[in-house]
Amino acid sequence: MDITILIQTIVSGILVGGLYALIGLGMTLIFGVMRIINLAHGEFLMVGMYICFWLFRLLGVDPYLSILISIPFLFLLGIILQRYLILPIIKANAPGENQILLTAGIGLILTNVALLLFSPNYYTVLTHYSNATILFGRISLSLPLLWDFIISFGITGILYYFIMKTDIGASIRAVAQNSDAAQLMGINIDRITIITFGIGAALVGAAGSLFMPIYYVFPAIGEIFTLKAFIVVVLGGMGSAIGALVGGLTLGVVETLGAAYISMSLKDGLGFLVFVLVLIFKPSGLVGKTRF
């Protein structure tokens, strides 16, 4: 057991975990505020990835610059979906499973529209730095991954500032804590839920652009990442942003350790295994719902 390899694996896991955390953050934000589990979350990631890909392919836009496009685009998409499809059924007090089914249906539509438009082929983005590595002592890290982590960190920081220091952020927190009281205080919860869904979608859209350099995109990729996002969120505790970070990092480390020491193909299964263990022993998540 070479210690360098162990450290390298763990660090890689943390870097990937940052990305997973970003994806989970979107889902947990949506859940915390609206109590909706967005089964189309992975599909938002897919949309973000396709935007990044086509901007690169057609206009030569660097993936990291495409974040500036995917964020607003997905924000808009999220807002539209929430305003016209999801909000009506929340207002009609539809049972929970209807809401999940609705987002599942939206996810299906997104996946199949992508399938029709872009074909089932796998696409990747290869830039001059796609395979670059950087050396820290004896540890070699993938440069894109490092950038991803730093940018995720940055985005999370901006989000934190937004949620904690702005009025809208305070409104979001209020609605997450108690939507009836928030409404009594004069907060327009419809507007807040719409904005929140948009933010959640935008976060995962940004993650899509960050993901493109290190992965590949195809229409069905949404399903896999919806599940991963769900694992991250349950690991950390639904509704908890810190939980999403913890969950994301945990999943990242567990996966890379599993891929390195057990088997590449089983790494997804390991995530599920941890998920089941958390469900059995600490269903409220590693962090729980004590803080937002």
Added chain:
Amino acid sequence: MLKLEEFTQKRKLIPFIILLMLSLIPLFIKNEYILHLIILILLWSILGISWNLLGGYTGQVSFGHAAFFGVGAYTACLFYVKGGIPLWLGIIAAGISGALISIPIGAICFRLRGPYFALSVLALAEVLRLITLHWKSFTEGAVGILLIETIFSTKLGYYYFIIGIAIITIIIMAYLLQKRTGYYFRAIREDEDAAEALGIFTLRYKLFALIISAFFTGIMGAFFANYTNYIDPYIVFSIGDVSIAMVLIVVLGGIGTFWGPLIGATIVVLISEGFRSFFSTASLLIYGVLIVLVILFLPRGVVGSIQRKI
């Protein structure tokens, strides 16, 4: 008032009358495609009825019933291919193994409620799919299992077989639902904490509903394996094609109603098959649009919306 009572008594016979009429159909219609459609409708009806027991009547919505479907399918096939056990017994074993696997799944997932429960079953179904996929020595993994010899060699055989299973399923469901157990289920659905406070051992009854639901789902898995001759982890453990389909059928028909699954299955099968012949690539897209439309405009399902008007 008297007429209403008479009507409700006779109403119980309606499902059997329908099934009786269905069993007479092959005498007049020899078209195999129509038989195939009816078999599909009955297959999904039984799946819907099983899911509805847990989801509609007990209020525990599961998005992972593919777990039991897949376990049933694989049990029947593996028993036959690896153990030489005849497929007849395999089908019953499939139901039993579906029921058996539902016990640990329930034990883990029933700690959660509502959407968390729904998705945790989904996650466990995925775990089962991954296990089936990677345990190649036991399950043949992605290669799947091909059945050269199946229970029946003619469609007609399957036709009557599934009518038989449907009759049994409906009898058992109707019986359970009118007994005290059925009312415990409904109590749990309406307010689980109140039910527990009233002395209903909610975990036991939730598990009971799950076990029965899983039993019939498993049997359908084995039926499917025999009918289509081939299974692999992606087909029988599929989230979209099995788990979500079951939920859609019941929600479309009317969750928590007796007729809901049957009507939902009929509509979904006919629409899917109809669109498959016209737009093969877009069929899943239509499926997604259908889900969205149903949720937006018919949240209580067909039967539920009719019931509200009465």
